Amino acid sequence: MPVKIVPVLLSGGVGSRLWPMSRTEVPKQLQSLVGAESMIQATAMRLRESGEVGAPVVVCGVRHLDRIVGQLAEVGIEPAHVVAEPVGRNTAPAVMAAALVLDPEAVMVVLPADHVIADVDGFRDAVRIAADAAGQGRLVTFGIVPTAPETGYGYIEAGPGGEVRPVVRFVEKPDAETAARYVASGRFLWNSGMFVFRAGEVRAEIERFAPDVAASVAACMAKSERAGRFLLSESFEKAPSISFDHAVMEHTDRAVVVPIDVGWSDVGSWSTLWEIGDQDENGNVVVGDVALSGVRQSYVRSGGRLVAVVGLDDVVVVDTGDAVLVTSRHQAQDVRSIVDQLTGRPEVERGAD
Amino acid sequence: MPVKIVPVLLSGGVGSRLWPMSRTEVPKQLQSLVGAESMIQATAMRLRESGEVGAPVVVCGVRHLDRIVGQLAEVGIEPAHVVAEPVGRNTAPAVMAAALVLDPEAVMVVLPADHVIADVDGFRDAVRIAADAAGQGRLVTFGIVPTAPETGYGYIEAGPGGEVRPVVRFVEKPDAETAARYVASGRFLWNSGMFVFRAGEVRAEIERFAPDVAASVAACMAKSERAGRFLLSESFEKAPSISFDHAVMEHTDRAVVVPIDVGWSDVGSWSTLWEIGDQDENGNVVVGDVALSGVRQSYVRSGGRLVAVVGLDDVVVVDTGDAVLVTSRHQAQDVRSIVDQLTGRPEVERGAD
Numbered sequence: 226m227p228v229k230i231v232p233v234l235l236s237g238g239v240g241s242r243l244w245p246m247s248r249t250e251v252p253k254q255l256q257s258l259v260g261a262e263s264m265i266q267a268t269a270m271r272l273r274e275s276g277e278v279g280a281p282v283v284v285c286g287v288r289h290l291d292r293i294v295g296q297l298a299e300v301g302i303e304p305a306h307v308v309a310e311p312v313g314r315n316t317a318p319a320v321m322a323a324a325l326v327l328d329p330e331a332v333m334v335v336l337p338a339d340h341v342i343a344d345v346d347g348f349r350d351a352v353r354i355a356a357d358a359a360g361q362g363r364l365v366t367f368g369i370v371p372t373a374p375e376t377g378y379g380y381i382e383a384g385p386g387g388e389v390r391p392v393v394r395f396v397e398k399p400d401a402e403t404a405a406r407y408v409a410s411g412r413f414l415w416n417s418g419m420f421v422f423r424a425g426e427v428r429a430e431i432e433r434f435a436p437d438v439a440a441s442v443a444a445c446m447a448k449s450e451r452a453g454r455f456l457l458s459e460s461f462e463k464a465p466s467i468s469f470d471h472a473v474m475e476h477t478d479r480a481v482v483v484p485i486d487v488g489w490s491d492v493g494s495w496s497t498l499w500e501i502g503d504q505d506e507n508g509n510v511v512v513g514d515v516a517l518s519g520v521r522q523s524y525v526r527s528g529g530r531l532v533a534v535v536g537l538d539d540v541v542v543v544d545t546g547d548a549v550l551v552t553s554r555h556q557a558q559d560v561r562s563i564v565d566q567l568t569g570r571p572e573v574e575r576g577a578d
Numbered sequence: 579m580p581v582k583i584v585p586v587l588l589s590g591g592v593g594s595r596l597w598p599m600s601r602t603e604v605p606k607q608l609q610s611l612v613g614a615e616s617m618i619q620a621t622a623m624r625l626r627e628s629g630e631v632g633a634p635v636v637v638c639g640v641r642h643l644d645r646i647v648g649q650l651a652e653v654g655i656e657p658a659h660v661v662a663e664p665v666g667r668n669t670a671p672a673v674m675a676a677a678l679v680l681d682p683e684a685v686m687v688v689l690p691a692d693h694v695i696a697d698v699d700g701f702r703d704a705v706r707i708a709a710d711a712a713g714q715g716r717l718v719t720f721g722i723v724p725t726a727p728e729t730g731y732g733y734i735e736a737g738p739g740g741e742v743r744p745v746v747r748f749v750e751k752p753d754a755e756t757a758a759r760y761v762a763s764g765r766f767l768w769n770s771g772m773f774v775f776r777a778g779e780v781r782a783e784i785e786r787f788a789p790d791v792a793a794s795v796a797a798c799m800a801k802s803e804r805a806g807r808f809l810l811s812e813s814f815e816k817a818p819s820i821s822f823d824h825a826v827m828e829h830t831d832r833a834v835v836v837p838i839d840v841g842w843s844d845v846g847s848w849s850t851l852w853e854i855g856d857q858d859e860n861g862n863v864v865v866g867d868v869a870l871s872g873v874r875q876s877y878v879r880s881g882g883r884l885v886a887v888v889g890l891d892d893v894v895v896v897d898t899g900d901a902v903l904v905t906s907r908h909q910a911q912d913v914r915s916i917v918d919q920l921t922g923r924p925e926v927e928r929g930a931d
Contacts, residue, residue, distance in 0.1 A: 245886070518916045519909065531901040531925045533598070533916045536909025540890070542902070548884040549897055551904050556872065556889025563871045563886045572884045 229279055230356050231305070231331045231424075232272045233323045236265055236285035236293060236338040237313050241564040242494040242557065244573060245548040246526075251576040254339040255292055258498060265293060265338040266300045271345050272334060272352065273302070280305035282326060282333075284319040287311055287456060308455045311462065316418070317472035318464040321431050321442040326455060329425025332359045335469075337418050341501060343488025351485045354388045355421035364430060364479045365421040366392070366470075368414025370486040374404035377493060377558075379416035379470070382407075383482050392480040395470060414484055416470065418491075421483075430479065435472040438465055495541040495550075496557035499524035513544075524554065548572040582632055583709050584658070584684045584777075585625045586676045589618055589638035589646060589691040590666050594917040595847040595910065597926060598901040599879075604929040607692040608645055611851060618646060618691040619653045624698050625687060625705065626655070633658035635679060635686075637672040640664055640809060661808045664815065669771070670825035671817040674784050674795040679808060682778025685712045688822075690771050694854060696841025704838045707741045708774035717783060717832045718774040719745070719823075721767025723839040727757035730846060730911075732769035732823070735760075736835050745833040748823060767837055769823065771844075774836075783832065788825040790818055848894040848903075849910035852877035866897075877907065901925040 240253030247253035254264045262270065272278050280303060285293050287309040297304060308322045320335055327333065334352055342348045355365040368381045379398055384391035395416060399407060407413035422430075432439040441464040445457050465472075474480050490501050502510030502524065509520055513527030519536040526532070528545040541557055543550045552560060567573045593606030600606035607617045615623065625631050633656060638646050640662040650657060661675045673688055680686065687705055695701045708718040721734045732751055737744035748769060752760060760766035773780075785792040794817040798810050818825075827833050843854050855863030855877065862873055866880030872889040879885070881898040894910055896903045905913060920926045 245884075516916055516919055518912065518919065530899075531598075531920070531923070533901065533903050533920070535903070535905040535912050535916050537893070537904065537906050540904065542904050544902055546883075548886065549895070549902050550886050550888070551890065551893065551895050552888040553890050559872060559888050563869055563888050566869055566871065567884070567886070570884070 229328075229331050230272070230277055230352065231279045231327060231333055232269065232281040233320070233333045233335045234265060234268055234281050234283045234285075234338045235316060235319050235335060236283060236289060237310075237316065237319060238337065238339045239313075240339060241561045243492070243498075244560055244564045245543055245545045245550050248576055249574040250288065251292070252289070252339075253492065254337075255289065255296060258492060259341050259501065262300065263296055264341065264492065266296050266302075268336050268338045268340065269297055269302045270300055271336070271342060271348060279331070282306045282308065282323045284308045284310065284323050285338075286313060290454075304453065306453045306455065308457065310457050311459050313466075314461060314464045315466045316469040317431065317435055317438045317467045318442050318461070320420070320427060320469045321438055322446065322455070322457060324424040324428040324431070325443060325446055327424040329423065329428070331424045332356045333420075333422060333424055333427065335420040337491070339492060340417070340419070341488075341490045341492055343501075345487075347487040348485065351483055351487065352421065355483045358389045358481055358483070359421045359423055359426070362426055362479060363389070363422070363481045364427060364474065364477055365389070366474055366480065366482050367417045367419040367421075368482040368484050369417050369489050370484055371408045371413065371415050374401060374408045375415065376401055376404050380404075380407050380413045381416050381482050382413050383484065389481050389483055392474075392482050395475045414482060417485075417489060418470070420469065420474070426479070427473070430473050430477050434476040435465070435467065438467065438472055441465070494557040494560065495524055495543060495552070496554045499541070499554055522554065582681075582684050583625070583630055583705065584632045584680060584686055585622065585634040586673070586686045586688045587618060587621055587634050587636045587638075587691045588669060588672050588688060589636060589642060590663075590669065590672060591690065591692045592666075593692060594914045596845070596851075597913055597917045598896055598898045598903050601929055602927040603641065604645065605642070605692075606845065607690075608642065608649060611845060612694050612854065615653065616649055617694065617845065619649050619655075621689050621691045621693065622650055622655045623653055624689075624695060624701060632684070635659045635661065635676045637661045637663065637676055639666060643807075657806065659806045659808065661810065663810050664812050666819075667814060667817045668819045669822040670784065670788055670791045670820045671795050671814070673773070673780060673822045674791055675799065675808070675810060677777040677781040677784070678796060678799055680777040682776065682781070684777045685709045686773075686775060686777055686780065688773040690844070692845060693770070693772070694841075694843045694845055696854075698840075700840040701838065704836055704840065705774065708836045711742045711834055711836070712774045712776055712779070715779055715832060716742070716775070716834045717780060717827065717830055718742070719827055719833065719835050720770045720772040720774075721835040721837050722770050722842050723837055724761045724766065724768050727754060727761045728768065729754055729757050733757075733760050733766045734769050734835050735766050736837065742834050742836055745827070745835050748828045767835060770838075770842060771821075771823070773822065773827075779832070780826070783826050783830050787829045788818070788820065791820065791825055794818070847910040847913065848877055848896065848905070849907045852894070852907055875907065
């Protein structure tokens with residue numbers, strides 16, 4: 226009998242570096258930043274229900290619940306379960322909550338809802354490999370074959386092996402020199418935050434290595450409002466805010482890594498959208514009603530109005546109904562600083578349209 | 579009896595370098611780019627009707643006539659005459675048309691409607707000096723005491739003198755080296771395009787040095803629609819398109835120059851608006867709902883929506899209801915290139931609101 230694969234979509238990201246598209250009420254995973262679908266739609270469509278794949282479980286903020294269910298319905302996907310968090314508590318509590326609503330034998334494929342993967346077939350192949358390992362009791366993490374010495378990601382050192390390799394260690398975001406050494410070594414992979422394991426196994430490992438997470442989540446699984454929906458009680462805010470990597474993967478001896486090279490991106494900033502976008506002969510990525518003169522290596526996005534850029538290189542211009550952002554590709558990480566300045570304003574909190 | 583001074587407001591500019599505020603239907607002189615009034619309102623208010631100053635004459639494009647009359651009414655000014663041009667033909671035909679509707683003894687003070695003058699009292703003093711010279715039969719031009727070796731202006735070489743100096747020669751826009759020499763010499767002034775002379779005198783000089791201009795304008799002064807309004811007939815398009823400097827001032831032996839140092843600007847581009855604007859401690863000029871982080875030496879203007887700029891220096895960002903311009907202060911002259919690309923689009927032709 227084939228293992229039953231259940232996608233678990235984690236919609237916990239805030240995406241403030243992708244303001245003004247990403248808003249508190251409509252964060253980046255609910256936006257169509259790449260292609261026509263929103264990122265959570267694209268993530269759900271990557272592993273559609275089939276003989277071996279079941280309907281997904283969604284873990285999301287309670288304020289996004291209706292919008293997410295609506296977006297998934299638009300693409301013909303009905304979640305098996307939705308777990309709504311009153312507050313965000315990072316990935317370890319989210320994974321625990323998902324594990325609690327699933328059959329212990331179900332193989333969870335934990336996918337942040339705000340990642341982009343270009344090679345979907347390659348990704349599906351990797352999921353099958355990972356699911357087999359999970360069926361043998363492994364906790365699998367996907368490691369991205371690095372394309373550059375990024376300092377913005379954590380790394381995984383993999384031991385020798387084939388499609389499934391042992392994890393030697395997890396390392397935090399390195400400095401530039403260390404990152405270059407990692408990439409040159411061929412042994413290091415980017416830590417993607419995507420995992421595959423059986424629900425029963427991961428529950429046991431969380432109980433073992435993060436008993437406070439396990440207990441606090443188990444205590445606040447409230448009665449479902451309707452079939453398949455779980456609203457975590459307010460006491461969820463007492464759960465430790467900790468990543469699943471820190472809570473479990475760095476401690477368990479069951480961890481393995483499946484290296485993947487499938488055009489992955491976490492769409493961390495506007496600079497990333499320029500990198501993965503369709504660049505024209507001047508290296509510009511344009512979306513919507515845009516006019517350029519003497520512009521190179523830039524990302525320019527119109528939300529409807531005419532956006533004209535003259536005589537600048539390496540800039541990011543993003544227009545929405547109620548706000549415009551202008552920055553440099555090299556400063557795109559700092560967009561968060563302006564969002565912090567603007568906390569409470571509707572242009573940050575609410576949707577743009 | 580004091581001479582009767584009549585301001586003549588020339589509203590012929592297109593102002594495409596100030597897009598997206600300046601539009602074909604509502605060019606820069608009808609916009610509030612500096613302060614609360616539009617530039618034509620501010621120009622008219624600079625020489626208000628008084629004992630020695632009469633109501634102004636306006637020469638404008640026919641498509642702007644109603645809007646201009648409306649804007650002047652808002653500030654309590656009713657033109658004595660309005661001459662509406664079916665097409666723009668530069669300043670020599672416009673000056674001729676104004677001269678034809680005035681008493682020959684009237685002293686015309688010809689003012690482009692899109693200039694800014696900070697020191698209005700100083701300017702009024704200079705007008706009185708120039709009007710006296712005009713009353714003695716001189717054709718007076720105002721020469722701006724240069725503050726920098728600008729290559730974007732023509733220059734006037736002035737002979738020795740006091741408040742009124744002889745014109746040695748007019749010179750075209752110089753290269754940077756020549757401009758630096760001009761400014762260092764102390765003898766050269768920027769050619770402002772503002773003039774003072776009696777209507778009868780200038781008419782005679784135009785007839786003498788530019789008889790084709792004089793004849794073609796005289797031939798198409800159509801019957802006024804109503805009192806004080808003249809709609810030039812379609813044949814006006816046959817008038818030579820030539821500046822008053824080229825047509826008359828460079829040839830007449832009656833030319834004199836009154837140097838002025840009154841905070842003049844022709845508001846030629848967004849870069850100029852940064853220069854004359856109220857710079858904060860980071861050298862930024864901001865108008866409206868603007869949020870900045872790590873930005874210096876920049877001009878950022880919101881037309882209502884939130885405009886956020888992060889980590890850039892020396893940029894110009896101008897937001898209007900239907901368009902956004904992003905450029906560099908150093909490329910602000912090139913805005914015209916994008917306007918040329920966009921000819922025919924409503925965001926260029928029509929008003930922004």
